[in-house]
Amino acid sequence: MANAKKMDYAILGLLCHQPMTGYDIKKWIDKSLRLFWGISYGSIYPTLSTLTANGMISASDVSTNERTKIAYTVTDKGRAYLQKWLEVPAGKNEMRYETLLKLFFGDELGPESSIRQIEVFEKKVRAELELLRPIAERLTTLSKSADSAHLYHYLTCQFGLELYEGDLRWCAEAKKLLKEGFEQKL
């Protein structure tokens, strides 16, 4: 396991919680990691193969009838490998916001166009918030339960709430300023 990717750790971490299939992993990611670490099938299945080949996880056939189904479980080696990575300080925290890039060049088209961009962004943020809030509420109660992992999930969830709420405040203020600038020209 010479060149480990972040992907490896993401999948290893999820499998530490419980054995899962590639399909399950995708669903879990979409409900939990998606905000700060999205992954597609195109990287999940190949990663599962290499992790298996390296003895980090073990595959077991749990097919029902005609449908292929493979569940993966972390090995001790895999868990130790993950833990070692968790100890070292995090590398990059990056964003890639097309909306902001377009806004930065907003002067090329004027305020109406930028306001439209912000409105689209705002709508998406609201939709994400609606998905996140019930999860956050559920974790608020669960985080006091026996499973100590819930506290960590709760914290990442709170990060999302803080982020999205900040986004919405910014959207409101930005639209206001753009409209003012727009009206001054009339």
Add this chain to the structure above:
Amino acid sequence: MANAKKMDYAILGLLCHQPMTGYDIKKWIDKSLRLFWGISYGSIYPTLSTLTANGMISASDVSTNERTKIAYTVTDKGRAYLQKWLEVPAGKNEMRYETLLKLFFGDELGPESSIRQIEVFEKKVRAELELLRPIAERLTTLSKSADSAHLYHYLTCQFGLELYEGDLRWCAEAKKLLKEGFEQKL
């Protein structure tokens, strides 16, 4: 210009403001776009070549003595091309936060390790905030000036401030909760 990358537009947009060299572009990006759209030399120079080949920008030799120096200017075609892109709704707004990924799996190592991760993150955020605040203040005055582009730069800057301040609030709360959980175990 069949398959345009986002990179193309980022560079085209910067050159709309004023003619620049590849080196200048890098510096500008590090001061303005870096938060939501980082770029390295490894993509700047090749992109400048293809944009030139496609007639989106024009290169002019402004070498002084022995040092090669090439300034690029947007053409009408290039500006129109950028404007067309600015009109269509933004695609993806993504994050890739290694810190959050590690925190999500924090239960594998326990609260002390997660607190350390958060502290490193917090330190970086504070450093970024210190860089951003003077820029924001400068743009506050400039945004009322003749150059209407400043308003848009100001807005993206405000986005950064809102984001970082939210990060700091979250850091404080997350550390508190982790310490509480930690003390309960003693």
Add this chain to the structure above:
DNA sequence: CTTACCATGTAAGGCGTTACATGATTCA
């Protein structure tokens, strides 16, 4: 019986970074 979801996987290619290589110029 058909729609939605379950389930696995691959091929091609997009999109970018890191590290290297090279040298001029400015400033203390």
Add this chain to the structure above:
DNA sequence: TGAATCATGTAACGCCTTACATGGTAAG
């Protein structure tokens, strides 16, 4: 004169997505 900064560029490769391909199963 040495360090920092200016300035350009390439090669190798990392890392992931999109789109495709295929079919089983459950529920209405």
